[in-house]
Amino acid sequence: MNTHILQSAPRLALTAAALLGSLAAALPAGAEEPSTAGMEMINPATMKWGDAPASMPKGAKLAVLYGDPGKEGPFVIRLKTPGGYKVPPHWHTQSEYLTVISGALYLGAGDKMDASRAHALKAGGFHYLPGKAHHFAFTKAPTVVQIQGTGPLDINYLDPKDDPSGKR
Helix, strand or coil: CCHHHHHHHHHHHHHHHHHHHHHHHHCCCCCCCCCCCCCCCCCHHHCCCEECCCCCCCCCEEEEEECCCCCCEEEEEEEEECCCCEEEEEECCCCEEEEEEECEEEEEECCCCCHHHCEEEECCCEEEECCCCCEEEECCCCEEEEEEEEECCCCEECCHHHCCCCCC
């Protein structure tokens, strides 16, 4: 066995440590974190909830996480509904991507509100809804859903009498 290599191993380790220390000292003292320009970071405690728009049945709260759902471009919103909340049959011009954050959202396809044909989407569940698809939704318990898509986001009720905004 070559004892010269074994005897020089501690010296080699010391030299490597000194080299690494020199490299670290050579870095700028004010080295900054990578830029966060353009990023959005929002924790639940700092979300700003307000009443959902007049086009939605009363009782829901909405928080805009990204973008402006009323304008062209990408958006992400959260909708918080009480138990027993119902959105009558309607459709949207643009596609939606929906994720249930908490509770359960019951979704059904078609022109009539038929709870027996609704599918329960539980916390963590995902739903893709193509634009112009007729559907309805309801909750049995308080529920939070995240909706993302490309704006402007609209809601077109199949029966104009269901539109809570009074626009017929």
